[in-house]
Amino acid sequence: MTTLNALWSFALVVGLLTLTPGLDTALIVRTAAIGHSRRAWGVVAGIQTGTLTWGILTSLGITAVLTASALAYEVLRWAGAAYLLWMGLSMLWSTRRPAAGEPTMDESGPATGEGGGFRSGWRQGTVTNLLNPKMGAFYVALLPQFIPAGASPLTFGVLLACVHIALGVVWSTILVLVARRLRNVLQRPAARRVMDRVTGTVIAGFGIKLAASSH
Numbered sequence: 001m002t003t004l005n006a007l008w009s010f011a012l013v014v015g016l017l018t019l020t021p022g023l024d025t026a027l028i029v030r031t032a033a034i035g036h037s038r039r040a041w042g043v044v045a046g047i048q049t050g051t052l053t054w055g056i057l058t059s060l061g062i063t064a065v066l067t068a069s070a071l072a073y074e075v076l077r078w079a080g081a082a083y084l085l086w087m088g089l090s091m092l093w094s095t096r097r098p099a100a101g102e103p104t105m106d107e108s109g110p111a112t113g114e115g116g117g118f119r120s121g122w123r124q125g126t127v128t129n130l131l132n133p134k135m136g137a138f139y140v141a142l143l144p145q146f147i148p149a150g151a152s153p154l155t156f157g158v159l160l161a162c163v164h165i166a167l168g169v170v171w172s173t174i175l176v177l178v179a180r181r182l183r184n185v186l187q188r189p190a191a192r193r194v195m196d197r198v199t200g201t202v203i204a205g206f207g208i209k210l211a212a213s214s215h
Helices: 003-019 023-033 037-059 062-068 070-093 118-130 133-146 153-186 189-212
Strands: none
Touching: 003 133, 003 153, 023 037, 023 118, 023 153, 023 189, 037 062, 037 118, 037 133, 037 153, 062 133, 070 118, 070 133, 070 189, 133 153
């Protein structure tokens, strides 16, 4: 496989993966739709930081050790599942109707304690990505197939990860722009409760799925 063919083939595979709705999509759209633009871009940056980290670890062979170790994989899996469940249930809890005199979500922000800062969004995106052992397993299975014979595994592996990141940033930008167009509607208390219930359910569902999955 030539270098150019490897890049195009990899771009096609991860491009289809990027377009598939999932945890990242739900997190980015929800954050942008409630008006936290800087936080939304932080989430995008955090997700791509995680992707780059997985790419580097896989190219160095470290991720293969992780996925081969039952104990390491289980620890990471349960940590990721607990984090996703906490995040999803926190969003669901924030949708409870406020009692008389209690500020609404638009006045006080969701119960998860979210701020609108880039750094807090970056942390959330990074942790969400790195605590997903399926991401590591995916890279272990995929990356070596697209590294041409004679190429440096580290250099070419990082290049492939950068292709994935570029596609992810483009798609995330579209999601953020669309969500911002709709935020006047989605920031209404009733609409936001529905959105948080849907997003919280999706994220908690990913947590349950991760907890129930086997190595």
